[in-house]
Amino acid sequence: MINVIVSYKVKPEFVAENKLNIENFLSSFKEMDTSKFNYSVFVDNDGVTFTHVSNYQDENIQKEVLNNLIFLEFQKKRDESGLNNSHKVQILEYIGSTNNIL
Structure with missing residues (x-):
């Protein structure tokens, strides 16, 4: 399993658009x-x-998700909004949970 946390800050004037873009790719x-x-x-x-938290069964589904056209468009708009070097990616080892993640 692959577990990733991505965090970043956007400018206050971009928050509403970022939320809409997130809704679009989640849909x-x-x-x-x-x-x-x-x-x-x-x-x-x-x-x-x-903060985006993602869990993938394997590399194949991770690639499929990350190459989704609407997700790629979200990333482009987010990055162009100006993140001021706040973008952080963490890869985590899964230990356990009260529920099955996958």
């Missing part, structure tokens, strides 16, 4: 085989820090 993900991955997005209390 498109629902057309995929979601039994093979889980993708969640959170916004911090500061209102500008977004």
Whole structure:
């Protein structure tokens, strides 16, 4: 299993658009085989820090998700909004959970 956390800050004027772009790619993900991955997005209390938590059964589904055209468009718009070097990616080793992730 592959587990990834991505966090970044956007400018306050981009928050509403970023939320809409997130809704769009999450909606498109629902057309995929979601039994093979889980993708969640959170916004911090500061209102500008977004955290994406994803779990993938394997590299194949990770590639499929990350190459989704709507997701790629989201990333392009997000990056062009100006992240001020706040983008952080963490790869995590799964230890356990109260529920099955996949």
